[in-house]
Amino acid sequence: MxxxxxxxxxxxxxxxxxxxxxxxxxxxxxxxxxxxxxxxxxxxxxxxxxxxxxxxxxxxxxxxxxxxxxxxxxxxxxxxxxxxxxxxxxxxxxxxxxxxxxxxxxxxxxxxxxxxxxxxxxxxxxxxxxxxxxxxxxxxxxxxxxxxxxxxxxxxxxxxxxxxxxxxxxxxxxxxxxxxxxxxxxxxxxxxxxxxxxxxxxxxxxxxxxGTAGVGIFVFLERVLIPFGLHHLLYAPFYYDNVIVQGGIYAAWANALPGLAASARPLAELAPWASLTATGWSKLFGIPGIAAAFYVTAKPERRKRVLALLVPVTLTSVLCGVTEPIEYTFLFVAPQLFVAHAALAACLSMTMNAFGVVGVFSGGLIEMSSLDFVPLSATHGQTYLVALAIGLCFTVIYFLVFRFLILRFDFKTPGRASDEEVRLHTQDEYRDAHGMPRAQDGKRLGVESEKLDAHQEDAYALRLVELLGGAENIEGITSCATRLRVGVRDPEKVAESDAFVDAGARGAVCTGRAVQVIVGLNVTQVAERVEKVLGIDG
Structure with a gap:
């Protein structure tokens, strides 16, 4: 099910x-x-x-x-x-x-x-x-x-x-x-x-x-459902269907933009129905605070490698609104931190709503700029300055809370575990041992910033299939924003998350016979290669 x-x-x-x-x-x-x-x-x-x-x-x-x-x-x-x-x-x-x-x-x-x-x-x-x-x-x-x-x-x-x-x-x-x-x-x-x-x-x-309480509950539930891949089921009816406004929040907001841009009335009065799309504020301001906490709590000799890991995934969150790469970095080693993240995201969204910051804010900076900041800055620029001040305050709050929790409970976040675990992010030795091509400049295969040749892409896909228990263990495969969603026959044959990281993915989680492999923003291309390995004809 x-x-x-x-x-x-x-x-x-x-x-x-x-x-x-x-x-x-x-x-x-x-x-x-x-x-x-x-x-x-x-x-x-x-x-x-x-x-x-x-x-x-x-x-x-x-x-x-x-x-x-x-x-x-x-x-x-x-x-x-x-x-x-x-x-x-x-x-x-x-x-x-x-x-x-x-x-x-x-x-x-x-x-x-x-x-x-x-x-x-x-x-x-x-x-x-x-x-x-x-x-x-x-x-x-x-x-x-x-x-x-x-x-x-x-x-x-x-x-x-x-x-x-x-x-x-x-x-x-x-x-x-x-x-x-x-x-x-x-x-x-x-x-x-x-x-x-x-x-x-x-x-x-x-x-x-x-009102504001409803926004906080909605955002908290949206975050905590991410590990199970069920968050789409929560927000889709509100964002794209008639549950709260005719046509869905996204369509209604797009069609209302000319009127919103021409009016100086508060957005909270003009479009109160858009308040539930506040899920993106934690992507814009919360994730940088988390990344900063990971960096300062890492062991000094490992901070350089940790920084190389955190910069791209933080930019991915801020610009594109895709948070899975960094969230899955700590979710399964310290789930308590993820609960704290969901609670802080709810508090951040409630604060924004209480100060009248309303709009389509579920994605990253690119989406927010196109649907909010650029078309509405002339008439609602002061509201966005308030949002910036609130957001930066919460970046600091995120940093302080995560730093305290990591040090207090000694969570093994990036750079705090053993040398072997730190090397999971740049494991050329592992690929050499398994006859896999090494990534250029020490980078990991499968990362969205890399340009791989066809041989490397096929090798990466083949390795993922092996870690999933082989082609005979795979029942079906689909892709999400950053993840491969795989149905397997026998979950016992699926490798541990660390092995997927070794191969170049961000990690993996197995819930019964449903496996999610966190790949990155190039997941569509990876899925195509995996299907090629499996001989699936789309």
Whole structure:
């Protein structure tokens, strides 16, 4: 069960990987088309505004089509075979489902208690998906339909038909079955979902009324779920679905940016629903404090090597919002520190919220700049100065707390363990002993900053497969932001985390038959190489 949940959580992250670039485009487009910031050049009807409006409309593609993206992306992580074909099947079935719903509402909307004449995106719960007016189920509907199609694909894709019916085999047969299944699902949805929407409106108000305390609880849970790979399941409904605001926080914020940029009213008043995306403040300010504590508590003769380890992973957290590399550095040698980290992250986010710092702050500095700092600095710059002051204070707090805990309980964080463990980060001797190519300049294989040739990449992938118990022990593999999520048949055959570090990864954790190998930001390329070693045809 845990393995299936982790795979599902990893699949949810796939569309979110597009947000970084889309956010940059939307942020810049909003900045350059706001007349109060740019002046007369950004007035309506100017060539400048027209050109940037074209770019801005393209940038909103990801945020405006989230349900469609999730429906197509889910099979990438969950289809057991021919994932590309399953994506196509899910796409067509999702459109079919929405056409069914649209037709039913056109015929019986009054009887169903639905105002089908309402504009899309309104509080009446109507949406337009790929040009189809339908019920606004957000990503919940997309995941439901895509999940059903994945199940049908895994079961029926290899169904053998008589030779004279061969044209209906494979994806065509899956779609035929899906077409039939979509009809009763659509009937149930039009009967039930309008009532669900009423309940969601009540829940939205409860979340908003929770205020600062609700933000702290949310951020704490998001952090503590990271080791289990379940944090995506917590934040995805809030960020990308209608749980707290129509369309999800990300899409709502992107569409609200022009109005936010033109108004000097506090952001906490303009968009209080964005408060739950405060998970990124600890990535920006907390991780540097943790890294500094690791450095000063390391043994003097090892600080240089510790610094070489900490600088890239700290920059990864600050700039990209990816914290797994440094968090997994200490999580399994001192889980108490991770709990402290989650508590401090909650306190930091609550303090930001209490001072009115509200916005999309779940990623790193790049995402925050594109969706907050750049487009809104002219009208809300003072708020961001307050955020900077609070953040730097918490960097110091993080440093002092972690330094105290490390020294008080003698936690074996980087640079405090034996010489052998310190060498895990630069273990050329190990690769020599196993006939593996050495990384250039003493660097570790698999680190995202390295450019490896094909031979090195294949050797790295092969070594990971060996550490996972061999190809015969691997049932399936998917990737997340920095991790390979692997299902294994026998967890006893999986090597210890230190062996994965020797090979060039950040580490590994095995929970039952679900294994997470922390690779780094180049995880997509590594996953492709591992699949090549396993002979998996995507």
């Amino acid at each position: 845990m393995k299936a949940i982790q795979r599902f959580g990893g699949a949810l992250f796939t569309p979110a990987m597009l947000f970084a670039f889309a956010g940059v485009v939307v942020g810049l487009g909003t900045l350059f088309t706001t007349e109060s910031i740019m002046g007369p050049i950004a007035a309506a009807g100017t060539t400048w505004t027209k050109c940037w409006t074209v770019i801005l409309d393209g940038g909103w593609t990801v945020f405006n089509q989230l349900p469609l993206l999730f429906a197509v992306a889910l099979p990438i992580g969950l289809a057991k075979k021919q994932a590309g074909r399953c994506c196509l099947e899910a796409f067509v079935a999702y459109l079919t489902f929405n056409y069914f719903v649209s037709s039913m509402l056109s015929a019986w909307a009054p009887e169903l208690g639905v105002d089908f004449s309402a504009s899309a995106g309104s509080a009446e719960g109507i949406a337009t998906i790929a040009g189809i007016r339908t019920l606004d189920m957000g990503i919940a509907g997309a995941l439901l339909i895509s999940g059903v199609v994945i199940s049908l694909h895994n079961r029926f894709f290899d169904t053998r038909l008589p030779e004279w019916l061969g044209v209906f085999s494979g994806s065509t047969f899956v779609y035929m079955v899906s077409f039939i299944v979509m009809l009763p699902i659509a009937v149930v949805v039009v009967l039930v979902w309008p009532k669900v929407q009423v309940g969601m409106h009540v829940f939205q108000q409860v979340i908003l009324d929770a």
